[in-house]
Amino acid sequence: MSDSNEMRAATIAVLVENEAGVLARVIGLFSGRGYNIESLTVAAVDEARRLSRITIVTTGTEMVIEQIKAQLDRLVPVHKVSDLTLDGPHLTRELALIKVVGKGEHRVEALRLADAFRARVVDATTESFIFEMTGNAEKIDAFCALMRPIGLAEVSRTGAVAMARGPAGLAA
Structure with missing residues (x-):
């Protein structure tokens, strides 16, 4: 069993609406709570459905990473949040x-x-x-x-x- 205070890296993929202000809201979630973003990429992935994919690399305790994922999932323009580091091979x-x-x-x-x-x-x-x-x-x-x-x-x-x-x- 891992220590709940042990830091780990997480690669989080987020499928969002491709609209103005979405990236600012995602970044605001991190900065407002003092979470660090080590890497951030974003690009449109489905023009017909107007979807973009954001890939975020961050570090934190298991509890912090779970909070990040839950808070991302609650943002209105977010369709799906996936922690690739936990979901299997990537x-x-x-x-x-x-x-x-x-x-x-x-x-x-x-x-x-x-x-x-x-x-x-x-x-x-x-x-x-x-x-x-x-x-x-x-x-x-x-x-x-x-x-x-x-x-x-x-x-x-x-x-x-x-x-x-x-x-x-x-x-x-």
Whole structure:
């Protein structure tokens, strides 16, 4: 049995009405109660039904996460709330653009590491590369850590997107 004060990460998928103000209400729920959002992504997923999907990564005790899910479920424009970390196997991915600046051996090493991590060169100059990479947060973190001494200049990340494995969907 786990300690009720033990912190855990939660990846929560929320299916909402695609209308103005919904994201502000969801964020307000978190900020008003002092809950932290580690990652947030949102996009329209069903134009015909006017639905968007919000993926939120947060941490808290089991009680806090249950409160978050219950409060999200009570918001009027919310159709469904799913804690993917508890509901079974799921996939989580991020997209990152990573700029590395360097010359000579540093360029060669950057390309070698990019190949090992399956990062794609999407822009190149005589002094820099921009790599595109998808994967879980740990993979992107590891790649960035290796690029730091080579010449990591800038990183832009999408935040987590996640989906349950298998035939079941989040559709309302």
